[in-house]
Amino acid sequence: MALISSQPDDLTMQQVSSSAHFPKVRQFPLIAAGGGLLALLITLAITAPLYAGDPMIMDPFKRLQPPSAQAWLGTDYLGRDIFARTVFGTRISLVVGVATTLAAAFFGLLIGVTAGYYRAVDNIALRIMDGLMSIPTILLAIALASLTGPGIGILVFAISVTKIPAVTRLVRSVVLSVRERPYVEAALCGGARMPKILWRHVLPSTIPVLMVQGANVCASAILIEAGLSFLGVGVPPDIASWGNMISTGRLYLSIAPLSVFAPGICLAVTVLAANLLGDGLRDFFDPRSKRTS
Amino acid sequence: MTSPLLKVEGLTKHYAIANGVLKRERTKVRAVEDVSFSVEAAQTLCIVGESGCGKSTIARLLMRLVQPTSGRVLIDGTDIASLNKMELRTWRRRMQMVFQDPYSSLNPRLTAQQIVTEPVENFERLSQRECRLLAGDLLKQVGLSTDMMNRRPSEMSGGQRQRLGIARALALNPSLIIADEAVSALDVSVQAQVLNLLMDLQQQMGIAFVFISHDLSVVEHIGHRIAVMYLGRIVELASADTLFADPVHPYSEALIAAAPVPDPTRARLAVPLEGEVPSPINPPSGCAFHPRCPLAVERCRVEVPFLTPTPDGRFVACHVRAPARIPKESQRCD
DSSP states (O other): OGGGGGGGHHHHHHHHHHHHHOGGGGOOOHHHHHHHOOOOHHHHHHHHHHHHHHHOOOGGGTTOOOOOOSSSTTTHHHHOBHHHHHHHHHHHHHHHHHHHHHHHHHHHHHHHHHHHHHHHHHHHHHHHHHHHHHHHHHHHHHHHHHHHOHHHHOOOOOOOOHHHHHHHHHHHHHHHHHHHHHHHHHHHHHOOOOOHIIIIIIHOOOOOOOHHHHHHHHHHHHHHHOOOOOOOOHTTTTOOOOHHHHHHHHTTTTTTTTTHHHHHHHHHHHHHHHHHHHHHHHHHHHHHHHHHH | OOOEEEEEEEEEEEEEEEEEEEEEEEEEEEEEEEEEEEEEEEEEEEEOOOOOOSHHHHHHHTTSSOOOSEEEEEEETEEEOOHHHHHHHHGGGEEEESSSOOTTSSSTTTHHHHHHHHHHHHSSSHHHHHHHHHHHHHHTTTTOOGGGOOOGGSSOOHHHHHHHHHHHTTTTTOOOEEEETTTTOOOOOOHHHHHHHHHHHHHHHHHEEEEESSHHHHHHHOOOOEEEEEEEEEEEEEEEEHHHHHHOSHHHHHHHHHHHOOTTTTTTOSSSOOOOOTTTTTOOSSSSSSSTTOOOOOHHHSSSSOEETTTTSSSEEOOOSSOOOOOOTTTSOO
C-alpha cells in the first residue's frame, strides 16, 4: 500500500478502478474529528478511576450540592458525585454502542453474505429480516427486561436484534453486485473453492458499507440505551448511565441543573462523534458523494 | 482416430424470463440452439457473429459457468456436465478462460502476483518463494516485466492487464483456452501484440483456443477454423482460408463483405444486409436468417436448415447454397 499515495496520477486511476485505493485519511476532516473525539472519550472512559471519584458512594448530607473542589460538577439527589457518574456513564454508553455494533455487524455480515451468495436462502432470510425490522426496539427491550431484569446484556441483545436487518440488507446488496463481477467468475474458472471466493473476492468489498453502517448503528445504539435507561429498563439504576442520570436529575433541574446537563452534553457529543465518523467514512469510501455535496 | 480435445454436441441454452403482471408468463430466450463443433489440440477455432448471437453464452457454457439446457461438452471424451463440483474443479484445470474486459475481470484489490498465482494456490500449497518464482515465470511468459509483480490492476495499462489475464489463464497449464472477446477492449496496436502473444503461446505450448470475436480481421489473423453464428446457431463452419476466400452461406458472405478493408482502391461490391437481427425470444420460423436473406425461398420459411457437409470440407446450414440430400433426421452433426 506504500506505493499508492506517491503516484501523481493516482486520483484519475481511482475513478476507473472503483474502490481499490483510497485517498489519504488526512484529507477527510470528518473522520479526524469524529475518530478523534471517540478516541478521547474511550481513553477518558478507560482511565476514569485514575481521576474521578467513586460514582456509587452516596452521602445524604451532601445532596444536590453546587460544584466544589471535591465534586467538580456538584452532587445529585443522593449525594453522589455528578462528575464521577458522568465519566463512568461514558463506559456504559461506549460498551453498549460498541458491543451492539459488533454484534449487528457480525450477524448482518453472516446473514447478508449467505443471502446474497446463496439464492435459495435469500427469500427466507429477507422475510425474517423484515420481521425483525418491524419489532420496536424499546418494546423488545422492555419485554426482555421484564423477563430477566435490566442489564447490559439484554440491552445489547435487544438493540442489535433490531439493527441486524439494516446491516444485512446493505451487505446483501453489495454481495449481489460483486458476485456477478467477472473476477469472481474468473476465480471460479481458476478452481477456487467457495470459502476462498467469499473471503478473498467478496468480503473485502463489504468492508466500506460495514464501517459506515457500523458508525451509524453505534450512534443510534448509544441514543437508544440512554432512552431505555431514562425509562428505567436499561442498566440497573445504581450503575451510572447517562440515561438514568437525566431521568433522576430532571426532578431537581432547578436546584442541580448539572445533573441533567452534564450527561446530556456528553450524550450529544458522543453521538455527534459517531455520526461524524460515519459521514467521514462514507465520503472516504465514496469520493463522489463528497464532491457533489 | 483419436477423439478431439474439445467436442461440443447439440449444445443448447435457453434462458427463461418471466414477464406479465404476475410473472406467470414464461418466455424463452434461445441464446444458443443446437451448436456442435470440435477443436483439435493446438488449433484455434474462432466463433464470429454479431452481438447477441450467443457467442459469449457458448464461452460460459464451455466453462460450465452456466448449465446447458441440453447437449454435451466433451473434453477428451468426458462430458463436463456429468461432473460433480469437485471433479469439475479438477477438469477446469484443463481449460481456462480469458475475459473480455481486462478492467472488471481482475480483482482490483489484489496484486499482479496474487492474481496469477491464485489458480495454482487453489490446488497446491506454495511457499512465498515459490509464489514469487511462479509469478515471475508467468509474467515473463506473457511479456510483462517482473517489476509488475507488486502492482495492482489499477496501476497497469489495458494491454498489461489483458496480459495479466492471460498469465492467470496459463497458470494451470491448460490445454484449452477460451478467449471471449479477449482483445476487443484494447487499442488496435495493442490488439496485435496480444494476438501475436496468443499465437506464440499456441506454438510453444500447444494450447488450443476457442476464440470468440465480432472482429473479422482479428479472426482472419488468428483462426484455423471459423464458425459463423447467427441468432444462436452456427450457419457456416469452415477453415479460415476457404471461408474468407469463398463464403458459402449468404450471411457469412454479407458479414465478410461488410468488414472494412483498409484499401481505398478496392470497391465495395456487395449490397449491405437490410433489417435488424431478430430477437432470440421470438426467432423467425425455419431458417432464422430468411427475413434478411436475398436468396430465401419458400423452404427457408418452414424448415430449419442443419449444418450439412459440402464437397470442399466445410459445413453450411443453408437450403439454397448447400441443400441437404440426406433425410434431415440422420444428418445432424452428432
